Amino acid sequence: MKKIALIVGSSGIIGSNLAAELISSRWETYGLARNPNTENSDLKPIAADLLDLENLKLALKGVRPTHVYITTWMRNETEKENIRVNGLMVRNILDALSANGSVEHVALVTGLKHYLGPFEAYAKEGFLPETPLREEHPRLDLENFYYAQEDEVYAAAKRDGFTWSIHRPHTVIGKVVGNAMNMGTTLAVYASICKEQGRPFIWPGSAAQWNGLSDVTDARLLAQHLIWASTTDAARNEAFNVVNGDVFRWSRLWKRIADYFGVEAVGYGTHIEPLEREMANDAGTWHKIADKYKLKENQLSRVATAWHTDLDLGRPIEVMTNMSKSRKLGFLVYQDTEDTFYELFDFYNYRCKKIPAKQNRWMEVYSASTKDCINYARMVSSQRIQVRCSPYFR
Structure with missing residues (x-):
């Protein structure tokens, strides 16, 4: 049976990486957002307001997804x-699709x-919970919009008969x-x-985060986990x-990031x-x-939030998660966290010009095509730049 995906929030860090993974796996993929990303020509964009049920129904007319991935939220x-x-x-998107009867699975992304x-x-x-964080940890006795989103999925699943999965990444790193x-x-x-200004690269967070163990989630790994589940x-x-599978200390990684950019x-x-x-006063500098x-x-x-x-790095406890549940069920994908950051920085340096380029003697080329890598290597050979392929879009 043909797999048809609807990504709710396709322009975001999670949705855009998920779209790339689904399309590379030959899924028919729709991307729903208020302002859909049109960079991926194979993604079928749908513009709609998630808070307007009638607008959603009209926008989704004729779309019959088998899998729905909800990756967005509004602060x-x-x-x-x-x-x-x-x-x-969440209620509106599931209500808008209810009459179709096509939905087999709904995946909701929340977080820690x-x-x-x-x-x-x-x-x-x-x-403060005990760490490493485990999925069976009970809900806190606090109002939390993550709980409200989950409850909407549970109610719609009971009504419409689809299966569901909840995905809780740590800080998501990706393009x-x-x-x-x-x-x-x-x-x-x-x-x-x-x-640019000769300023020191000052750690902005807490002592607990600086000295303790932590982990993060590569957006590409999260995309694979969503499809797997x-x-x-x-x-x-x-x-x-959902995390990379390793742990690190910011006391090491901060210095490694500083070395990458050549700052103190x-x-x-x-x-x-x-x-x-x-x-606070850097807007003009960045311009x-x-x-x-x-x-x-x-x-x-x-480009910066x-x-x-500050919210992540200022926490008073070390925060890391346990992924044994996924491992036991067969999800064995691993991602080195230092590579997550380096590959992202290389992408921003050389591919999309989002940050000033480093004067390296080698260059990452992100492509699923070996031929593209070879062609690019020839193009930059006069600059004495060596090319190394990286599977960012695979």
Whole structure:
């Protein structure tokens, strides 16, 4: 039977990487967003407002997905409003598709706020869970829009008979423009500003995060996990943590990132140095950098989200997750976290000109085609640049 995917939130960091993975696996793939990404010509874009049920029904007329991937959310002023808006978005998309009877599986992406609490009480004393985080950890006695989204999926599954999976990644690292949860890009932009101005690359987070163990989630690995869970019988009706599979300490990785950009790393001192404060006056600086190096995006707010990076790096406990549940059921994909960051930085340096390029003697080429790599190597040979292929789009 033909597999037809509908990605809700196809322009985001998760949705865009999922679209690339599905299309490479020959799925018929639709991407729904308020402003759909049209960079991937094989993705069938659908523009719609998730808060308008009638608009959704009209936009989805004739679309009969077998698999629905919900990868988006909307931040609001209060958690009460987060619950109302984000619960409604999930309810509307599933109600709009209900009459079709085509949906076999719904995958919902949430995250570690399931364990750590909502924005208003994020990682606060009295609600700190035991780590490594495990899927069986009970819900916190707090209002949380993740719980509301899950409950909408459970109710629709009971009504319509589809299976479901819940995916809880840690911080997602991957390529995308204008995403509100993109630590990788934020750190690259911050380091580029430090390099340009001769500033130190100052650790913005807590002592616990600096010294403790942590993990992250590569967006490409998350895409593979979403497809695996939605097509594996043993993974039906289950919730999963999703991370790279290794652990690291920021006390090491921060210095490695600094070395990549050629800046001086400064670790934790005596207190938190929020990145939002450190970058508060950098909008004009970034505009000048973008003009100087002919970068594609000169608006700092489009490429860096310091508030979210502060939220992650300022937590008072080490945060890492247990992935045994997925491993036992057969998902064995692994991704080295340092490579996750380096490959993302290389992509931004050389492929899409989002940050100033390094003067390296080798270059990453991200392509599924060996022929494309060879052709590109010939093109840059006069610059004495060696080419190394990397499977970013595979």
